[in-house]
Amino acid sequence: MALEGFDDELIGRLGAGDEHAFVELFSRHRQRLKRMLEFRMDGRLRGREDPSDILQEVYIDAHHRMGHYLKRPQLSFYVWLRQLTIQRLIDVHRRHLKADKRDINQEVSINRTNPAATSASLAMQLAAHLASPSQMAMHAELVTLIHQALEEMDEMDREVLVLRHFEEMKNSEVAEVLGLKPAAASNRYVRALSRLGEILETLPGFHDDN
Amino acid sequence: MANQAHDRNPVEVLGEEFIRRWRAGESVSAEQYAADHPDHAAEIRRLFRAMIAMERFKTCTLSSYGSQSNAKIEIGDLKQLGDFRIVREIGRGGMGVVYEADQQSLRRRVAVKVFPPQSLADARQLERFQREAQTAAGLHHTNIVPVFGVGESDGLHYFVMQRIDGVALDDYVANRNRAALPEAAETELRLPAAESTVDNAVRGQSSATGDSVTRDSAIAPTADSPNHRDSIHHTADTTAVLRGNHDFGSRSHSRWVADVGTQVAEAVAYAHDQGVLHRDIKPSNLLIDPKGTIWVTDFGLATALTKEPGSGDEEIAGTLRYMAPEHLSGHQDTRGDIYSLGATLYELLTGMPAFAEKSRSKLIQKISRGEFAPPRAVRPEIPRDLEAILLKSMAFDPHRRYDSMRSMQQDLERFNSGRPVNARHVGSLGRMWRWAGRNPAVATLSAALLLGAIASFALVSSKWREAVAESERAESNLSLALESMDQILERFGSSWMAHPAATVAENETAVSGVEFQMAVSDHNATVLESALKFYDQFAQQNATNSQLQSETAKVHRRVGDIYERLGQFAKAESAYRRSLAILEPNQSSGDTSFAIERAGTLNQLGLTMLATSRFREAKTEFIKAKNILSVNACRSVPKCQAELARIDNNLGQTQWFLRDRVAAKKSHRQAIEILEKLVQENPDETDFQLALAHAYRIYYPFSVFGHDDMDHHEIRAGGIAILEKLVSEFPNVPDYQCELSEMLMATSYCRKGTMEHDEQVERLQRSVDLAEQLAAAHVSIPRYRALHGRSLEELAKIEAKENRDLARNHYDQAVSIYRSLAQDFADIPAYHLFLAMALKDQAENLREMNLIADAGVAIVEAINHQEAYVQLRPESHFGESMLSRLRFELARISYTAIP
Known part of the structure; x- marks a missing residue:
């Protein structure tokens, strides 16, 4: 993020009773949270639930619990907000998909991402970006290819990739969220990236990109 | 960070920094990092490339989120498009992708909108797209984004425009809605990761060129308003801040x-x-530049990019x-x-x-x-x-x-x-708001009522229940609630079609601008009916509350009025009867407004019977209504007198149908007398004027054909003058136009030779035009459709004397309108009769044109519908005799047809 350590200063101000610091803190992370929601929201809910609405609820939640957090900040502020957001997302999923009894493990699948869903949606996105109009016919083939490669990846590696890029997390944050040591998170990221790079190198339209 | 770094993969550490700078828009490259760190050069190149790829995918995902159409846009990375060197993507919309580009020949920066090939797949679409683009290129205005031209390269079609340094207004709204930030965080607010790519690119450009354009200066006028920040600092309600409704x-x-x-x-x-129409005005098609100038873009593109109408694709442009x-x-x-x-x-x-x-x-x-x-x-x-x-x-x-x-x-x-x-x-409603503001006790209820009436009735009902539950304690609260409910329901009614203002007694809104009215529709009738359930329930519980009783009756009446407009006479009739049943026990009340309500409802009831050709029953109701108003208390009340005159008019028509021409004429004369006096005494009451014009029109045939002391020229001139004035002063009241159309039609008849053919055609043409507009604007109202049919038929009759081809065309139109009415309202006798008559005239015209076979077909259809009419009205002598005439006509045509 552009301003390292700035959160701490704001949290300090907040602790000193400056209400505006809270607004500022939240706004600072809002985009990332929104992106996270967009990525993790169940496909069936898109169009029915607006991530901005969920964030509004998160804002209120966070405001309520802020005092508690300030007393004993065990997590970094973003990771804490993200947790609240995920809790909200789970609630939303429950509300909409309560008929789906099998989703009892939803919490897990959202938190750690549902492996199948993630690789499928990643694959779609990658292929969509790569396919040029003249290659439309190859589109389906590409999706399958990338999908397979992602499937073969370690679940945790794939999640690291998503957190680093889609949620724009730093290595330290990834480590915190996934309960890893920084070195482990770093190595997983490099491994996932290498694997992705290998796949991409073989795809048409990638090389002439840079 | 450095103390952790030794644990971490060194390339990953570099990567973290690299991607942070890349995201911030700094010009960093993998090559540069590779050169600076030769030990890891190969791995840096490989991994950084994958990282950039991931970042690009993210942008893709985000811009496509929430808009299905965007997902369809698939244009590969563009570098060059003919003369244009692509600099960067600056936006993605439902229709295409916008790039910033250099036009190399002219050395200028432009914006190029590229359309995905599938959007212009079909040749006709492409032609239309090019046509629209040419038109747009012809627009030169300081607030329109100049279009330089269109082009095609490698199968991609594009549109070249001036590059505007600005942001789209949808982003403006989005950003206002987001939490507003104090100065300290502004830098970041200006550069949030891609929510909108147009926005990004503009910001990107600003930072790249060192240009000091900030969002706030781009949306100048409000940014320096003092409340802008103050309200943020002082607001306690955090949700309000989040919603950003501070100013x-x-x-x-x-x-x-x-x-x-x-x-x-x-x-x-x-x-x-x-x-040129724009066809797709919306915030995202309006750009605001740093000076605050608004630029309109994408003229006519919406239609250019959809399929031709009738191609089977139901997609709506825009x-x-x-x-x-x-x-x-x-x-x-x-x-x-x-x-x-x-x-x-x-x-x-x-x-x-x-x-x-x-x-x-x-x-x-x-x-x-x-x-x-x-x-x-x-x-x-x-x-x-x-x-x-x-x-x-x-x-x-x-x-x-x-x-x-x-x-x-x-x-x-x-x-x-x-x-x-x-x-x-907004008159009554606005008044209610102010009133609610002054009465905090009921303000909440009223607000809920108003919003509820707009959104859904379910919401209202619960609030209503609460109000009524409290009614025992505070009867006055109930009557306030009733009053506001009444004003809301007014909007769902049909009275706006007949009056310039809602029927609120105060003349605050005696002007044309009752903008709040809903279309008369089955839906609104349903809304009213659901309101009725509550009214009925509470009316029963509070049988002694006469105000509640009368309000309930009024709502029934309103439902009846809507159904009457919609031509659903059976439903209208039962609503009127319900209304009357509630009013009945109160008949002894000497209150004239009660009397007007009852008489008015009886009058409407009579009209539904008249419309369904039940003349005797109608007559009974009209006489009942007349009796209610023929009391001394009513003599000095203008509204009573006006209602009385309206009843006379309807009674007169009924008497005419019942073949009592003398009584009919007398009733009409009475109506005119009353109304002339009222109009003179109350020159501002438009209702009275409309009623007088109507009375003139009904009386007109009597004055032409009989030996009458009232001059038909004067009646005609008087009636038309009133209506022309009403129509020009209140162009939004459909009934005024309707009556004018009827008047022009009715008075085109005259004694032989007193009116020139051309003048007759001219009047009828105007009548047709008015009717056509009404029918088009209010498709659900059969009265206007029928008017349109009748005016066409009359026009054709006159035309047939001079030009049978022209007449044939208009007969065709009239017949098809009646045909659809007879089909939609099969149980209403009049439409079958109208259709049969129009077909008969049509057949005569065709016979004269020597199109015997066509004439035969028309007459057979006429007979079918005349039979339907006779079946619905077996007692009608006229129906029977007309049927014989049609059969005779058929025989005649068949005879002619024999070679």
């Missing part, structure tokens, strides 16, 4: 919105003068959310643009769209019913005049909107210069 609706914000509106209206008015209701059924003209601009300004003003539904079908449903909350219901601090302008521009009925973009622009200017605007205030 939406404030005076300075309102002025800014009006200024945006003025600029857009001026640009679009100019385009309209050139014969963006649904800002689309006028009539546009949904494919009708588009300048008033559609006026509506869309209204909807755009609504959103800028309130911070939320007029129609916020996410699902397409719900959106269509809401738009096609015109159901949105008035701006001041969203933000009460919005100035009333500005609200009036928006409501007028978004009126459901296109005729009730501004007649041109120019007049809308002028009204916006009037607002901004502090002059009174032409758009009228």
Whole structure:
């Protein structure tokens, strides 16, 4: 993020009773949270639930619990907000998909991402970006290819990739969220990236990109 | 960070820094890192490339989120497009991708909008796209983004425009809605990761060139308003901050919105003068530059990119959310643009769209019913005049909107210069708001009622229950609730079609601007009926509360009126009967308003019987109504007298059908006498004027054909003068136009030789035009369709004397209108009769044209419908004799047909 350590200063101000610091803190992370929601929201809910609405609820939640957090900040502020957001997302999923009894493990699948869903949606996105109009016919083939490669990846590696890029997390944050040591998170990221790079190198339209 | 770094993969550490700078828009490259760290060069190149790829995918995902159409756009990475070197992507919309590009031959920076090949797959579409682009290129205005031309390269079609350094207004709204930030965080607010790519690119450019354009200066007028930040600092309600409603609706914000509106209206008015419609005005098609100038873009593109009408593809061009209701059924003209601009300004003003539904079908449903909350219901601090302008521009009925973009622009200017605007205030409803403000005890209820009536009735009902539950304790509260309910329900009624103002006693709104009315529709009848359940229930529980009784009766009456308009006479009749049943026990009450209500309802009941050809029953009701008003107390009350005259008129028609011509004439004369006096004494009562004109029209045939002391020329001239005046003063009241059309038609008859053929044709043509407009604007109202058919038939009759081909065409149209009416309302005898008569005339014309076979077909159909009529009205002598005549006619035609 552009301003390292700035959160701490704001949290300090907040602790000193400056209400505006809270607004500022939240706004600072809002985009990332929104992106996270967009990525993790169940496909069936898109169009029915607006991530901005969920964030509004998160804002209120966070405001309520802020005092508690300030007393004993065990997590970094973003990771804490993200947790609240995920809790909200789970609630939303429950509300909409309560008929789906099998989703009892939803919490897990959202938190750690549902492996199948993630690789499928990643694959779609990658292929969509790569396919040029003249290659439309190859589109389906590409999706399958990338999908397979992602499937073969370690679940945790794939999640690291998503957190680093889609949620724009730093290595330290990834480590915190996934309960890893920084070195482990770093190595997983490099491994996932290498694997992705290998796949991409073989795809048409990638090389002439840079 | 450094102390952790030794644990981490060194390339990953570098990567973290690299990607952070890359995201911030710094010019960093993998090569540069590789050169600086030769030990890891190979791994850096490989991994960084994958990282950039991931970042790009993310941008892709985000811009496609929430918009299905965007997902379809697939254009590969472009480098060059003919003469244009692509610099970067700056935006993605439903229709195409916008790039910033260098036009190499002219050495200028331009914006190029590229359309995915599939959007112009078909040759006709492509031709249309090119045509529209040429037209757009011909528009030169300071508020229109100049279009330089179109081109094609490698199968991609594109549109070259001037590159505007600005942001789209949808981002503006989005950012206002986001939490507002104090200065310290502004840098970041200006550069949030891609929410909108147009926005990004603009910001990107600003930072790259060191240009000091900030969001705030780009949206200048409000940013320096003192409340802007103050309200953030002082607001305690955190949700309010989040929603960012700190200065939406404030005076300075309102002025800014009006200024945006003025600029857009001026640009679009100019385009309209050139014969070009925009067809897709919405916030994202309006750009604001750092000076605050608004630029309108994408003229006519919406249609250019959809398939030809009738190609089977039901897709509607343009963006649904800002689309006028009539546009949904494919009708588009300048008033559609006026509506869309209204909807755009609504959103800028309130911070939320007029129609916020996410699902397409719900959106269509809401738009096609015109159901949105008035701006001041969203933000009460919005100035009333500005609200009036928006409501007028978004009126459901296109005729009730501004007649041109120019007049809308002028009204916006009037607002901004502090002059009174032409758009009228909302009268009774606005009054209710103010009243509610003064009575906090019921304010909540009223607000819920108002919003509920707009949104859904379910919401209202619970509030209503509460109010009624409290009624024992506070009877006055109940009557206030009733009053406000009544005013809300007024909007669902049909009275606006007959009066310029809602029937509220106060004359505050005795003007043409009752902008709040809903279309008369089955839906609104249903809403009213659901309200009735509650009324009925509470009326039963409070049998002694006479106000409740009379309110309940009134709602039944209103439901009846809607059904009567919709031509559903059986339902109308039962509603009227319910109303009367409630009023009956109170008949002893000497109150004249009770008497008027009862007599009026009886009169309406009689009319439904007249419409269904039950003349004897109708007569009984009219006489009952007359008796109620023939009491001394009514003699000095103008409204009683007017109702009496209306009853006389209807009674007269019934008597005529019952072949009592003398009594009929007498009734009509009485009506005229009463009304002439009333109009003289109450020159401002438009209702009386309409009733007099109507009475003149009904009487006209008597004055022409009989030996009458009233001069038919005077009657004709008098009637037409009244109606022309009403129509020009109140162009929004359909019944005035309807009556004028009828009048022109009725008075085109005259004694032989007293009127020139051309003059007759001219009058009838005007009659047809009026009727046609009404029928088109109010498709659900059979009365106007029938009027259209009849006026065409009359025109054809006159034309047949001079030009049979022309007459044939108009007969055809008349016949097809009647045919659809007879089909839609099979149980109403009159439509079968009208159809049979039109077919008979049509057949005669065809026979004269020597088209014997066609004439035969027409007469057979005429006989079928005349038989249907006779079946529905077995007692009708006229029906029988006409049937014999038709059979005779058939025989004659068959005889002629024998070679």
